[in-house]
Amino acid sequence: MKKYRPVGLPSFFVLALGLLFFQGSSVRTDFSEKNQPADATNRRNARNTETGRTAAGDSAQWAFPCDRKTIERYTAYRTAKPPVIDGKLDEEIWTKIPRSPRFVDLVSGNNTIHDTRAAVCWDNENLYVAFWVEEPFINAKLTNHNDPIYTDNDVEVFIAGKDTYYEFEINSFGTRYEAFFIWKEAYEKGGYDQNPIFALSNPNVKKFNGVGYKHHPRGLRYGSWDFRFPGLQSAVHIDGTINNNKDRDRKWTVELAFPWKGMEWIAKADNRALPPKNNDNWRIDFSRFNTYKEAAPADDHGGWAWNSHRVWDSHVPECFPIITFSNKTR
Template identity: 70%
Template sequence: MRNNKRLVNLAVLATGLILLYHTSLGNRMEKAIRTSGKGHTGVLDEAVVNSSKPFIHADTTKWQFPCDEKSIKKYTARHISKAPVIDGKLDEEVWQKIERSPRFVDLISGGETLYDTRAAVCWDDQNLYIAFWMEEPFTQGTFKNHNDLIYRENDAEVFIALKDAYYEFEINALNTRYEAFFMWKDAYEKNGFGAIPNLSLANPLVRNFNGVGLKNHPRGLRYGSWDFKFPGMQSGVFVDGTLNDHKDRDRKWTVELAFPWKGMEWLAKGDQRPIPPKNNDVWRIDFTRFNPYKEAAPAKDSGGWAWSSHGVWDSHVPECFPKITFSRKGI
């Protein structure tokens, strides 16, 4: 009898352990299915099913981008009372007194660059104003049509990024523009981007986009529209030298831009942030310069220079853009 009781007790204990194991495994399987993300089918990986260890989420609290988070540049954009004339000369008082950025660094390495490049930002209740000063001995500019591939020659670029979208602007020494508007796929439907003809997926100039050098952005894919022109935007360019003439040495070329706040409605769609900004609001804006040459070795010149390094050959990483704080305090 005692032996029979012992056998019964052992059987009950074994049954309990089996039930406990399967309950734990089932919980892990259910959790794994719930957490399968983009790029997965929802079918459990065999390693997860057979694992005796609990299913653990990937750590998303760590910095996941190629730039150094602590090295991202910061700048305070001052409010102005008198708007500059947008002619590219940068001879108004505001541009003489304004704080300029540090000298641009290499886009990838963050190292010193061959020629001096700086930018500045200010604003009023109508426009966002941006200026570039670019030292350049041999200024080139040949592309004349909107959205020509002007990044293949001397160009200056601005990216304005808000929560669910960002805008790309490029300009060359002939004042030719290149523009595109990018929308994160996970926010495309909820923000109603498709209701706008030049952002609609039915438009042949709206295409999938997966970055340039960073092909595994943590947020996933984007839609890009190359049928976008920033409404009311003004630009001016001035060449201190002779364009496309290598017989002499130029000094610099300068760029002056004005982006109307009212044209940023779709950029701000994701978080409904106030436009124009409120005092001390922080935006992410990128400033870069690309050249048709590279400094000779042993210099590590990628050919792209930036206010704040990205750590990768890719301008499409909003998390690496400088942090611009808008202040109502004047210059």
């Protein structure tokens, strides 16, 4: 893409631009701390959490809608035996590792009518994710890949890199939805434009500016709906009867395996280790969206998440939970 450089700017424009640059440099994105093991950084973050101070630049401005003090942290342990991806979640590892807190309303942070939780483990081959989704009436209608699964009842995973993030959705039929997003500022300099899957000439690549949060400090993204996560495994198990509301169901569970080898475009910008090293931190979001809402006076937005974004938008990587990978096995 051709770039234009202004020539002979008047001095007051230069001064104004300098002030804008100075102000912009104080905005934290929380991706400035590299995803590398750093015991001193981890200890400082723990102290800051206790005292209420901000981490890594206490005077920096927080420019995002979520409350940074409520962003969840979770330790993902290794598994010595990989789970069988059948959706049943009956392997020992899922009983031994911690589950997330009960999901809260994406916008308000309030309690939700049904219980939803997630858990994460890993080995040298894959990132494993599980969901437990309480649902009295399990329903689905969409069956084709990249149907708008978000208009069904679904669960979603967003995996963020420094300059990119990947979106995955699945409904109770097991139908998948996938997209890959690249911040415009990094699109050319990061070499993403050289991949036909991300090329702007690809009809499945579109400009994207968020959903309910249209003023992200990093601006515009390019989204590719042509991306397929290599080697992804997914499965759903129904504890009830799908699309039969004459009886009452209990839950549906989801089991996922994301191969580390498929994350090269996520890891590219900061050259993060695949698989992660001990104590590496990643931003990963976990959410649930429903076609229904709890009856008034409940303030139910129909979208629930591991921690609230305080806005109707999952596309805010700075608000994703912080997942720390541990070499300890469970």
